[in-house]
Amino acid sequence: MRDVAIVSFAQARSRRRDLEHNEVEILMPVVREAMEHSGIEKKDLGFVCSGSSDYLAGQSFAFVMGLDSVGAWPPMCESHVEMDGAWALYEAWVKIQTGQADSALVYGFGKSSMGDLPEVLALQLDPYVATPLWPDAVSLAALQARLCLEQGVLTEREMAEVAARDRRHALANANAQVKGEFDVEKLLAEPTWISPLRRHDCAPISDGAAAVVLAAGDLARGACERPAWIAGIDHRVEPQDLGVRDLTRSVSTELAGRNAGVGRGRVEVAELYGPFTHQEILLERALGLGDDVRVNPSGGALAANPVMAAGLIRLGEAARCIHEGSAGRAVAHATSGPCLQQNLVCVLEGR
């Protein structure tokens, strides 16, 4: 395997509803910033890969406009996944591994505010037997949380503690959307929203974008003082049908974490994409993270959740900890699909 690192990361400030900018306008300064920080010139980029969803934009081929933010001229070797940008990063990492590219620009973007996100996500379900019942994404997560509570896997207090922790961390993150000091007792005194979930258990709805530059070997060393080397990366999917899955754990995260080598060393920082508090707890356990791990120093998805970019942001935030020297080994995670159906885990190291 070639040594490949995240050498640069930029993101837009997450906003509940960005009425002034379309996706390209949100993306453009982000791509420019990531490229400038890397010092790699556009003409020297080996590959470009992006992640986005037509159903967020409400338009077919919504990703085509992303090309305008890159200024893909002369024509570029470019691809796109209809997935979170984290999987675009995986595709780019694979491309570099083939030796066909030495560097790549990766970006993810989306404006969830354009529609009713929980209902839009209901369209991810089996169109013949599940979608006609129109179970929205929050209700499905609530079913999972209920199962976890009833089986004694976790408690409402633990969930509230996750919310308070992440949003306290977010105070230091200028790009986060929901932040502050919250008292766990007060949170627990709040009424449930979609039982057993309270408002604080759910990620906000966000518009945003993120971009990352990957580079191999000496190119990475030249582009970044302390590159965040990808020591391991893997992703796994589970069947979607909730009835055939063990919803009280994340089997695909466990598997991806093992394959990525999470347990091969001490983890200092973990950036986890848990759109709901109980899911973040399941993820911590699936990855075997101990109490000494700093989880979501950025605030995580509970502080800002620009769907299709939020997973890539976890990778970028974990890389930032390596770049800045606040961690020597970090784990980043991304998820997709109802109730943590698909998960990606990446181990980053400073060397």
Place this chain on the structure above:
Amino acid sequence: MAERCAVIGIGQTKHDVKRTDVSMVGLVREAAERALADAELDWKDIDAVVLGKAPDMFEGVMMPELFLADALGGAGKPMLRVHTAGSVGGSTGIVAASLVQAGIHQRVLTVAFEKQSESNAMWALTIRMPFSVAVVAGAGGYFAPLIRAYIRRSGAPEDTGIRVALKDRRNALKNPYAHLQFPDISFEKIAESPMLWDPIRYLETCPSSDGACAMVLAGEKAAAGAPGPPAWVHATEMRSEPTAFAGRDQVNPRAGRDCAAALYRKAGISDPRRELDMAEVYVPFSWFEPMWMENLGFAPEGQGWKMVYEGATALDGDMPINPSGGVLSSNPIGASGLLRFAEAAMQVRGQAGEHQVEGARKALGHAYGGGSQYFSMWIVGSDRP
């Protein structure tokens, strides 16, 4: 390239206007099971799955790979979903090949599909967004002016498109999977068919199809144990350019020319028309055959139509194009690119049946999409590169 990659299994569905006998699940499984059977493999032998399809609004399911994961044997495996507009089928094959070439997996299942009857492609392509130009005419309305520009530039005879359509529709009669089969097709019938988007006539355009295509791609070790002859991947390449800017040549786009040039360089090809034995090229409207002949460097600029006139692109010509009947005969959009890639592989494996090009050893698969701005191509050969 770290590891060599070969196609060891190919499957496709019968393509039709409405496959009401199967759900989306049944459709993708029909193709995938045939590819596995061709490779004499079982689901458990597959390391990863790569799915491709065009816009999700064509079926009305957001990221359908999620609900299809189980049916495609994805449980516990890595699964990727590619979407690069009309070129997606080709890009999907390229992403799957890269997983093998990177040395990450030995056997990758790649599947592309479209079940157009679930929705309405014309609607899905014409949603009007604020502050942007709405096409409101489907793909034909977008591409007809480009064809007009080509005719003006090249001075091609007006019946060039009819000749292409006649050839492809006759070829389709030799392909049992092809959607459109017109046993009594003739020059006159095409010429007399209604004009849809001048100069594109009804019988010069592709259908809306339900269909899927699947391939098993393997590393060298796995290919050695394959029952049939492998089709070795000699080179893959992709290029994209933005939709619109002043001076952009949409008739002979630079992304396509650059993509082909880089592809030939990787495959060690200096004279593509001479060195390639055939090509499956993405031709959704008949006129795109001569246009792509030039873009691919098979003919000098302005002279692609002469290849059509001379019969060079016929099944018995010196550069057979689309012996399968091509996109003009079957167009499950998301799968159309992968079908081109798969048909090229079938040719060099000698398994194309009635539409086999005799002695084909090196072939090109081509796909394009968006406003002629996304290109993906591969070259496969019967010899190990």
